[in-house]
Amino acid sequence: MPPSGSSPDAASRLLLAKAHYPVTTLGHGTRAGIWTQGCTIHCAGCLSRDTWAADPRTAVPVAAVLGWLESLPGPVDGVTVSGGEPFEQPAALSELLRGIRSWRGTTPVDILVYSGRVFSRLSRTAESRAILDLCDAVVTGPYVDRLNTGSPLRGSANQQVVPLTALGQARYSLPAGGGESNGGEGPRVQVSMDEGVEGRRVYYIGIPRRGDMARLESAMERAGVHAGDVSWRP
Template identity: 70%
Template sequence: MTSGTLLLAKAHYPVTTLGPGTRAGIWTQGCTLHCHGCLSRDTWDADPARAVPVEAVLGWLASLPGPVDGITISGGEPFQQPEALAALVRGIRAWRDGLDHETIALDILVYSGYVYSRLTRSGESREILDMCDAVITGPYVDRLNPGGRQSQGGSLLWRGSANQRVVPLSALGRERYGALADIGKTGEGTGPQVQVSVDEGPEGRRVYYIGIPRRGDMEHLTSRLYRAGVRSGDVSWRP
Protein backbone atom coordinates (compact mmCIF):
# COMPACT_ATOMS: atom_id res chain seq x y z
CA MET A 1 0.00 0.00 0.00
CA THR A 2 1.52 3.30 -1.07
CA SER A 3 0.89 6.72 0.45
CA GLY A 4 -1.10 7.62 -2.67
CA THR A 5 -3.87 5.06 -2.14
CA LEU A 6 -6.34 4.48 0.66
CA LEU A 7 -8.29 1.37 1.59
CA LEU A 8 -11.71 3.02 1.66
CA ALA A 9 -14.85 1.50 3.11
CA LYS A 10 -17.23 4.43 2.57
CA ALA A 11 -17.46 8.19 2.20
CA HIS A 12 -20.65 10.07 3.01
CA TYR A 13 -22.02 13.60 3.14
CA PRO A 14 -23.71 15.03 5.12
CA VAL A 15 -22.81 13.47 8.46
CA THR A 16 -24.41 15.10 11.49
CA THR A 17 -23.74 12.50 14.19
CA LEU A 18 -19.94 12.20 14.45
CA GLY A 19 -18.73 15.62 15.48
CA PRO A 20 -20.11 19.16 15.60
CA GLY A 21 -21.98 20.67 12.68
CA THR A 22 -22.43 19.26 9.20
CA ARG A 23 -19.52 17.07 8.23
CA ALA A 24 -18.02 14.83 5.57
CA GLY A 25 -17.38 11.30 6.78
CA ILE A 26 -14.59 9.01 5.55
CA TRP A 27 -14.39 5.40 6.75
CA THR A 28 -11.23 3.41 6.13
CA GLN A 29 -11.18 -0.32 5.58
CA GLY A 30 -9.17 -2.78 7.61
CA CYS A 31 -8.98 -3.29 11.39
CA THR A 32 -7.28 -6.01 13.41
CA LEU A 33 -8.48 -4.77 16.83
CA HIS A 34 -11.84 -6.55 16.55
CA CYS A 35 -13.54 -4.94 19.55
CA HIS A 36 -16.36 -7.04 20.98
CA GLY A 37 -19.68 -5.44 20.09
CA CYS A 38 -18.23 -3.36 17.24
CA LEU A 39 -20.99 -2.03 14.97
CA SER A 40 -18.67 -1.78 11.97
CA ARG A 41 -17.54 -5.35 11.48
CA ASP A 42 -18.02 -4.85 7.74
CA THR A 43 -14.91 -2.61 7.79
CA TRP A 44 -12.62 -5.17 9.47
CA ASP A 45 -11.39 -6.99 6.37
CA ALA A 46 -8.91 -5.16 4.17
CA ASP A 47 -9.60 -5.68 0.46
CA PRO A 48 -6.80 -4.23 -1.72
CA ALA A 49 -9.20 -4.33 -4.69
CA ARG A 50 -11.11 -1.47 -3.05
CA ALA A 51 -8.12 0.84 -2.73
CA VAL A 52 -8.71 4.33 -4.14
CA PRO A 53 -6.31 7.20 -4.82
CA VAL A 54 -6.13 9.71 -2.00
CA GLU A 55 -6.53 12.38 -4.67
CA ALA A 56 -9.94 10.92 -5.58
CA VAL A 57 -11.10 11.29 -1.97
CA LEU A 58 -9.82 14.86 -1.88
CA GLY A 59 -11.61 15.57 -5.15
CA TRP A 60 -14.84 14.27 -3.65
CA LEU A 61 -14.41 16.58 -0.66
CA ALA A 62 -13.78 19.59 -2.89
CA SER A 63 -16.96 18.80 -4.88
CA LEU A 64 -19.29 18.86 -1.87
CA PRO A 65 -21.94 21.59 -2.02
CA GLY A 66 -21.48 22.64 1.59
CA PRO A 67 -21.75 23.53 4.31
CA VAL A 68 -18.82 21.49 5.60
CA ASP A 69 -17.96 22.26 9.22
CA GLY A 70 -15.52 19.39 9.57
CA ILE A 71 -14.14 16.08 8.34
CA THR A 72 -14.55 12.92 10.42
CA ILE A 73 -12.26 9.99 9.63
CA SER A 74 -13.15 6.63 11.16
CA GLY A 75 -13.00 2.99 10.22
CA GLY A 76 -11.89 0.35 10.31
CA GLU A 77 -8.75 1.56 12.03
CA PRO A 78 -7.34 4.61 10.22
CA PHE A 79 -3.95 4.42 11.96
CA GLN A 80 -3.32 0.96 10.48
CA GLN A 81 -2.78 2.83 7.19
CA PRO A 82 -0.40 5.51 8.50
CA GLU A 83 1.10 6.56 5.17
CA ALA A 84 -2.29 6.82 3.47
CA LEU A 85 -3.84 8.54 6.48
CA ALA A 86 -1.01 11.06 6.61
CA ALA A 87 -1.42 11.78 2.89
CA LEU A 88 -5.18 12.19 3.32
CA VAL A 89 -4.93 14.56 6.30
CA ARG A 90 -2.16 16.53 4.64
CA GLY A 91 -4.33 16.92 1.55
CA ILE A 92 -7.34 17.99 3.63
CA ARG A 93 -5.25 20.66 5.34
CA ALA A 94 -3.99 21.95 1.98
CA TRP A 95 -7.58 22.14 0.71
CA ARG A 96 -8.68 23.83 3.94
CA ASP A 97 -5.92 26.42 3.62
CA GLY A 98 -7.43 27.55 0.32
CA LEU A 99 -10.89 28.18 1.79
CA ASP A 100 -12.30 31.48 3.02
CA HIS A 101 -11.25 31.43 6.67
CA GLU A 102 -13.55 34.32 7.55
CA THR A 103 -16.61 32.19 6.85
CA ILE A 104 -15.34 28.60 7.17
CA ALA A 105 -13.68 26.96 10.17
CA LEU A 106 -13.29 23.32 9.20
CA ASP A 107 -11.92 20.84 11.76
CA ILE A 108 -10.38 17.40 11.26
CA LEU A 109 -11.49 14.70 13.72
CA VAL A 110 -10.07 11.16 13.63
CA TYR A 111 -11.34 8.09 15.52
CA SER A 112 -8.91 5.39 16.62
CA GLY A 113 -9.27 2.20 18.62
CA TYR A 114 -5.74 2.67 19.94
CA VAL A 115 -5.23 4.48 23.24
CA TYR A 116 -3.71 7.94 22.93
CA SER A 117 -0.47 7.03 24.71
CA ARG A 118 0.24 4.32 22.14
CA LEU A 119 -0.37 6.70 19.24
CA THR A 120 2.07 9.23 20.68
CA ARG A 121 4.84 6.60 20.88
CA SER A 122 4.88 6.25 17.09
CA GLY A 123 6.61 8.88 14.99
CA GLU A 124 4.21 8.25 12.08
CA SER A 125 1.18 8.62 14.33
CA ARG A 126 2.53 11.75 16.02
CA GLU A 127 2.96 13.36 12.60
CA ILE A 128 -0.70 12.65 11.83
CA LEU A 129 -1.88 13.91 15.21
CA ASP A 130 0.02 17.16 14.67
CA MET A 131 -2.11 17.75 11.55
CA CYS A 132 -5.48 17.02 13.21
CA ASP A 133 -7.72 19.17 15.39
CA ALA A 134 -9.01 16.38 17.63
CA VAL A 135 -8.83 12.63 18.06
CA ILE A 136 -11.17 10.21 19.86
CA THR A 137 -9.12 7.26 21.07
CA GLY A 138 -9.51 3.92 22.79
CA PRO A 139 -11.13 0.58 22.02
CA TYR A 140 -14.88 0.15 22.14
CA VAL A 141 -15.83 -1.62 25.40
CA ASP A 142 -19.41 -2.85 25.20
CA ARG A 143 -20.05 -2.91 28.95
CA LEU A 144 -19.01 0.77 29.16
CA ASN A 145 -21.65 1.83 26.65
CA PRO A 146 -24.48 3.41 28.72
CA GLY A 147 -26.99 0.84 27.48
CA GLY A 148 -30.31 1.13 25.75
CA ARG A 149 -33.64 2.47 26.92
CA GLN A 150 -32.90 1.46 30.50
CA SER A 151 -29.97 3.86 30.74
CA GLN A 152 -30.56 6.79 33.09
CA GLY A 153 -27.19 8.43 32.59
CA GLY A 154 -26.14 11.11 30.16
CA SER A 155 -25.04 10.37 26.63
CA LEU A 156 -21.42 9.89 25.68
CA LEU A 157 -22.24 11.99 22.60
CA TRP A 158 -19.56 11.14 20.02
CA ARG A 159 -17.97 8.32 22.04
CA GLY A 160 -19.11 4.71 21.97
CA SER A 161 -17.97 3.77 25.47
CA ALA A 162 -16.94 5.67 28.57
CA ASN A 163 -13.26 4.62 28.40
CA GLN A 164 -12.76 6.44 25.12
CA ARG A 165 -10.93 9.74 25.30
CA VAL A 166 -11.57 13.00 23.45
CA VAL A 167 -8.25 14.79 22.87
CA PRO A 168 -8.23 18.31 21.37
CA LEU A 169 -5.05 18.88 19.36
CA SER A 170 -5.31 22.49 18.15
CA ALA A 171 -6.91 25.80 19.08
CA LEU A 172 -9.93 24.96 16.91
CA GLY A 173 -10.03 21.50 18.48
CA ARG A 174 -10.00 22.97 21.98
CA GLU A 175 -12.81 25.33 21.02
CA ARG A 176 -15.04 22.58 19.62
CA TYR A 177 -14.06 19.53 21.71
CA GLY A 178 -12.51 20.92 24.89
CA ALA A 179 -15.69 20.57 26.96
CA LEU A 180 -15.65 16.81 26.27
CA ALA A 181 -11.97 16.25 26.93
CA ASP A 182 -12.64 14.79 30.41
CA ILE A 183 -13.47 11.14 29.72
CA GLY A 184 -15.80 11.04 32.74
CA LYS A 185 -18.12 13.68 31.34
CA THR A 186 -21.24 12.93 29.35
CA GLY A 187 -23.35 15.17 27.19
CA GLU A 188 -26.02 16.35 29.54
CA GLY A 189 -29.44 16.24 27.92
CA THR A 190 -27.97 14.99 24.66
CA GLY A 191 -29.18 11.59 23.53
CA PRO A 192 -27.32 9.32 21.13
CA GLN A 193 -27.73 10.27 17.51
CA VAL A 194 -27.95 7.93 14.54
CA GLN A 195 -28.71 8.90 10.96
CA VAL A 196 -29.77 6.63 8.13
CA SER A 197 -28.22 6.46 4.65
CA VAL A 198 -29.59 4.31 1.81
CA ASP A 199 -27.20 3.50 -1.03
CA GLU A 200 -27.98 1.79 -4.34
CA GLY A 201 -25.16 -0.36 -5.63
CA PRO A 202 -24.42 -3.35 -7.86
CA GLU A 203 -25.30 -5.67 -4.97
CA GLY A 204 -28.63 -3.97 -4.38
CA ARG A 205 -29.84 -1.53 -1.78
CA ARG A 206 -27.88 -1.17 1.45
CA VAL A 207 -28.90 0.76 4.53
CA TYR A 208 -26.16 2.41 6.61
CA TYR A 209 -26.56 3.68 10.15
CA ILE A 210 -24.13 6.48 10.96
CA GLY A 211 -23.51 7.53 14.54
CA ILE A 212 -23.02 6.20 18.06
CA PRO A 213 -26.04 4.20 19.28
CA ARG A 214 -26.41 2.97 22.83
CA ARG A 215 -25.87 -0.70 23.60
CA GLY A 216 -28.95 -2.63 22.50
CA ASP A 217 -30.36 0.13 20.29
CA MET A 218 -29.64 -1.67 17.03
CA GLU A 219 -31.30 -4.89 18.14
CA HIS A 220 -34.29 -2.86 19.31
CA LEU A 221 -34.45 -1.12 15.93
CA THR A 222 -34.20 -4.42 14.07
CA SER A 223 -37.04 -5.84 16.16
CA ARG A 224 -39.22 -2.78 15.51
CA LEU A 225 -38.58 -3.00 11.77
CA TYR A 226 -39.35 -6.74 11.76
CA ARG A 227 -42.71 -6.13 13.41
CA ALA A 228 -43.38 -3.50 10.75
CA GLY A 229 -42.68 -6.02 7.99
CA VAL A 230 -39.15 -4.89 7.13
CA ARG A 231 -36.65 -7.76 7.00
CA SER A 232 -32.93 -7.11 7.27
CA GLY A 233 -30.30 -9.35 5.72
CA ASP A 234 -26.71 -9.47 6.92
CA VAL A 235 -25.93 -6.76 9.45
CA SER A 236 -22.53 -5.44 10.47
CA TRP A 237 -23.07 -5.57 14.22
CA ARG A 238 -23.56 -9.35 14.43
CA PRO A 239 -20.79 -11.97 14.22
Protein backbone atom coordinates in the same frame (compact mmCIF):
# COMPACT_ATOMS: atom_id res chain seq x y z
CA MET B 1 -5.02 17.83 -12.84
CA PRO B 2 -4.95 16.56 -9.23
CA PRO B 3 -7.08 18.25 -6.56
CA SER B 4 -5.44 21.27 -4.98
CA GLY B 5 -5.08 19.33 -1.71
CA SER B 6 -2.72 16.78 -3.26
CA SER B 7 0.71 16.88 -4.83
CA PRO B 8 1.23 15.88 -8.48
CA ASP B 9 3.22 12.80 -7.46
CA ALA B 10 0.80 11.64 -4.76
CA ALA B 11 0.51 7.87 -5.18
CA SER B 12 -1.00 6.61 -1.92
CA ARG B 13 -4.12 4.49 -2.10
CA LEU B 14 -6.58 4.29 0.77
CA LEU B 15 -8.64 1.22 1.63
CA LEU B 16 -12.01 2.97 1.76
CA ALA B 17 -15.20 1.58 3.27
CA LYS B 18 -17.42 4.60 2.64
CA ALA B 19 -17.49 8.36 2.16
CA HIS B 20 -20.66 10.25 2.95
CA TYR B 21 -21.99 13.81 2.97
CA PRO B 22 -23.72 15.34 4.82
CA VAL B 23 -22.93 13.77 8.18
CA THR B 24 -24.77 15.40 11.07
CA THR B 25 -23.33 13.18 13.83
CA LEU B 26 -19.79 12.30 14.93
CA GLY B 27 -18.64 15.86 15.37
CA HIS B 28 -19.49 19.54 15.18
CA GLY B 29 -21.94 20.87 12.61
CA THR B 30 -22.38 19.48 9.10
CA ARG B 31 -19.52 17.19 8.15
CA ALA B 32 -17.97 14.96 5.54
CA GLY B 33 -17.43 11.42 6.76
CA ILE B 34 -14.67 9.08 5.56
CA TRP B 35 -14.52 5.47 6.81
CA THR B 36 -11.41 3.41 6.15
CA GLN B 37 -11.49 -0.31 5.44
CA GLY B 38 -9.41 -2.70 7.53
CA CYS B 39 -9.03 -3.17 11.29
CA THR B 40 -7.11 -5.77 13.28
CA ILE B 41 -8.35 -4.64 16.72
CA HIS B 42 -11.71 -6.47 16.45
CA CYS B 43 -13.44 -5.01 19.51
CA ALA B 44 -16.16 -7.26 20.94
CA GLY B 45 -19.54 -5.74 20.18
CA CYS B 46 -18.22 -3.62 17.29
CA LEU B 47 -21.06 -2.34 15.10
CA SER B 48 -18.82 -2.06 12.02
CA ARG B 49 -17.55 -5.60 11.51
CA ASP B 50 -17.96 -5.08 7.77
CA THR B 51 -14.92 -2.74 7.91
CA TRP B 52 -12.57 -5.29 9.52
CA ALA B 53 -11.26 -7.04 6.40
CA ALA B 54 -8.38 -5.20 4.66
CA ASP B 55 -9.91 -5.86 1.25
CA PRO B 56 -7.57 -4.62 -1.51
CA ARG B 57 -10.56 -4.25 -3.84
CA THR B 58 -11.63 -1.20 -1.80
CA ALA B 59 -8.40 0.72 -2.53
CA VAL B 60 -8.86 4.16 -4.09
CA PRO B 61 -6.33 6.93 -4.74
CA VAL B 62 -6.15 9.45 -1.90
CA ALA B 63 -6.37 12.13 -4.61
CA ALA B 64 -9.81 10.77 -5.56
CA VAL B 65 -11.05 11.11 -1.98
CA LEU B 66 -9.74 14.68 -1.86
CA GLY B 67 -11.42 15.38 -5.19
CA TRP B 68 -14.73 14.13 -3.76
CA LEU B 69 -14.26 16.38 -0.75
CA GLU B 70 -13.60 19.40 -2.95
CA SER B 71 -16.75 18.66 -4.96
CA LEU B 72 -19.09 18.90 -1.97
CA PRO B 73 -21.60 21.75 -2.19
CA GLY B 74 -21.13 22.79 1.44
CA PRO B 75 -21.39 23.72 4.14
CA VAL B 76 -18.57 21.59 5.54
CA ASP B 77 -17.81 22.38 9.18
CA GLY B 78 -15.50 19.42 9.62
CA VAL B 79 -14.26 16.07 8.36
CA THR B 80 -14.57 12.92 10.46
CA VAL B 81 -12.29 9.98 9.65
CA SER B 82 -13.24 6.66 11.23
CA GLY B 83 -13.10 3.03 10.27
CA GLY B 84 -11.99 0.42 10.29
CA GLU B 85 -8.80 1.61 11.95
CA PRO B 86 -7.40 4.67 10.13
CA PHE B 87 -3.98 4.45 11.82
CA GLU B 88 -3.38 1.04 10.18
CA GLN B 89 -2.90 2.94 6.91
CA PRO B 90 -0.41 5.59 8.09
CA ALA B 91 0.96 6.71 4.72
CA ALA B 92 -2.46 7.08 3.10
CA LEU B 93 -3.96 8.66 6.24
CA SER B 94 -1.13 11.17 6.47
CA GLU B 95 -1.53 12.14 2.82
CA LEU B 96 -5.30 12.43 3.24
CA LEU B 97 -5.04 14.68 6.29
CA ARG B 98 -2.38 16.88 4.68
CA GLY B 99 -4.66 17.27 1.69
CA ILE B 100 -7.62 18.20 3.89
CA ARG B 101 -5.57 20.80 5.73
CA SER B 102 -4.41 22.29 2.44
CA TRP B 103 -7.96 22.31 1.05
CA ARG B 104 -9.48 24.01 4.11
CA GLY B 105 -6.89 26.80 4.18
CA THR B 106 -7.89 29.26 6.89
CA THR B 107 -11.52 28.09 6.97
CA PRO B 108 -12.48 26.58 10.36
CA VAL B 109 -13.02 23.03 9.09
CA ASP B 110 -12.00 20.67 11.88
CA ILE B 111 -10.43 17.25 11.40
CA LEU B 112 -11.66 14.62 13.88
CA VAL B 113 -10.13 11.13 13.67
CA TYR B 114 -11.27 7.99 15.49
CA SER B 115 -8.87 5.24 16.56
CA GLY B 116 -9.34 2.05 18.54
CA ARG B 117 -5.85 2.48 19.99
CA VAL B 118 -5.27 4.37 23.24
CA PHE B 119 -3.75 7.83 22.97
CA SER B 120 -0.58 6.88 24.86
CA ARG B 121 0.15 4.18 22.26
CA LEU B 122 -0.48 6.56 19.37
CA SER B 123 1.89 9.08 20.97
CA ARG B 124 4.66 6.48 21.21
CA THR B 125 5.89 6.46 17.61
CA ALA B 126 7.09 9.31 15.41
CA GLU B 127 4.86 8.10 12.57
CA SER B 128 1.68 8.30 14.65
CA ARG B 129 2.71 11.57 16.30
CA ALA B 130 3.13 13.12 12.86
CA ILE B 131 -0.44 12.08 12.05
CA LEU B 132 -1.73 13.48 15.35
CA ASP B 133 -0.12 16.80 14.42
CA LEU B 134 -2.47 16.93 11.43
CA CYS B 135 -5.64 16.42 13.53
CA ASP B 136 -7.70 18.96 15.45
CA ALA B 137 -9.03 16.26 17.77
CA VAL B 138 -9.01 12.49 18.13
CA VAL B 139 -11.28 9.99 19.85
CA THR B 140 -9.12 7.10 21.03
CA GLY B 141 -9.40 3.74 22.75
CA PRO B 142 -11.06 0.39 22.09
CA TYR B 143 -14.82 0.00 22.17
CA VAL B 144 -16.06 -1.74 25.35
CA ASP B 145 -19.69 -2.71 24.95
CA ARG B 146 -20.57 -2.74 28.68
CA LEU B 147 -19.31 0.86 28.95
CA ASN B 148 -21.55 2.20 26.17
CA THR B 149 -23.49 5.02 27.83
CA GLY B 150 -25.02 6.58 24.72
CA SER B 151 -22.42 9.32 24.38
CA PRO B 152 -22.72 11.28 21.11
CA LEU B 153 -18.97 11.17 20.43
CA ARG B 154 -17.57 8.14 22.30
CA GLY B 155 -18.61 4.57 21.68
CA SER B 156 -17.84 3.73 25.30
CA ALA B 157 -16.91 5.66 28.43
CA ASN B 158 -13.28 4.43 28.46
CA GLN B 159 -12.54 6.25 25.22
CA GLN B 160 -10.86 9.67 25.28
CA VAL B 161 -11.79 12.80 23.35
CA VAL B 162 -8.45 14.59 22.93
CA PRO B 163 -8.42 18.12 21.44
CA LEU B 164 -5.08 18.86 19.75
CA THR B 165 -5.46 22.40 18.35
CA ALA B 166 -7.23 25.62 19.33
CA LEU B 167 -10.07 24.69 16.97
CA GLY B 168 -10.24 21.25 18.54
CA GLN B 169 -10.31 22.79 22.01
CA ALA B 170 -13.15 25.11 21.02
CA ARG B 171 -15.28 22.30 19.61
CA TYR B 172 -14.34 19.18 21.57
CA SER B 173 -13.20 20.10 25.09
CA LEU B 174 -15.35 18.19 27.55
CA PRO B 175 -17.25 20.33 30.09
CA ALA B 176 -16.29 20.05 33.74
CA GLY B 177 -19.20 17.69 34.34
CA GLY B 178 -17.79 15.18 31.87
CA GLY B 179 -20.60 15.50 29.35
CA GLU B 180 -20.05 16.35 25.72
CA SER B 181 -21.75 18.08 22.85
CA ASN B 182 -22.32 16.89 19.30
CA GLY B 183 -23.95 20.10 18.07
CA GLY B 184 -27.19 19.01 19.76
CA GLU B 185 -28.54 17.33 22.87
CA GLY B 186 -28.26 13.61 23.55
CA PRO B 187 -27.21 10.68 21.34
CA ARG B 188 -27.92 11.03 17.64
CA VAL B 189 -27.93 8.46 14.86
CA GLN B 190 -28.28 9.40 11.20
CA VAL B 191 -29.79 7.07 8.60
CA SER B 192 -28.73 7.07 4.94
CA MET B 193 -29.41 4.80 1.99
CA ASP B 194 -27.17 4.00 -0.97
CA GLU B 195 -27.93 2.24 -4.25
CA GLY B 196 -25.03 0.08 -5.38
CA VAL B 197 -24.23 -2.88 -7.59
CA GLU B 198 -25.19 -5.19 -4.73
CA GLY B 199 -28.54 -3.48 -4.24
CA ARG B 200 -29.86 -1.05 -1.68
CA ARG B 201 -27.97 -0.63 1.59
CA VAL B 202 -29.04 1.30 4.69
CA TYR B 203 -26.33 2.93 6.80
CA TYR B 204 -26.54 4.09 10.38
CA ILE B 205 -24.08 6.89 11.12
CA GLY B 206 -23.44 7.80 14.73
CA ILE B 207 -23.16 6.05 18.06
CA PRO B 208 -26.23 4.10 19.17
CA ARG B 209 -26.72 3.11 22.76
CA ARG B 210 -26.05 -0.45 23.85
CA GLY B 211 -28.84 -2.69 22.55
CA ASP B 212 -30.33 -0.06 20.21
CA MET B 213 -29.50 -1.98 17.04
CA ALA B 214 -30.99 -5.24 18.33
CA ARG B 215 -34.13 -3.37 19.37
CA LEU B 216 -34.30 -1.72 15.94
CA GLU B 217 -33.92 -5.06 14.18
CA SER B 218 -36.70 -6.57 16.33
CA ALA B 219 -38.99 -3.65 15.56
CA MET B 220 -38.30 -4.02 11.84
CA GLU B 221 -39.05 -7.75 11.96
CA ARG B 222 -42.37 -7.07 13.71
CA ALA B 223 -43.19 -4.64 10.92
CA GLY B 224 -42.38 -7.26 8.29
CA VAL B 225 -39.04 -5.76 7.25
CA HIS B 226 -36.13 -8.23 7.22
CA ALA B 227 -32.75 -6.64 7.89
CA GLY B 228 -30.72 -9.30 6.05
CA ASP B 229 -26.95 -9.04 6.54
CA VAL B 230 -26.03 -6.53 9.23
CA SER B 231 -22.65 -5.14 10.21
CA TRP B 232 -23.01 -5.67 13.95
CA ARG B 233 -23.29 -9.49 13.87
CA PRO B 234 -20.52 -11.99 13.01
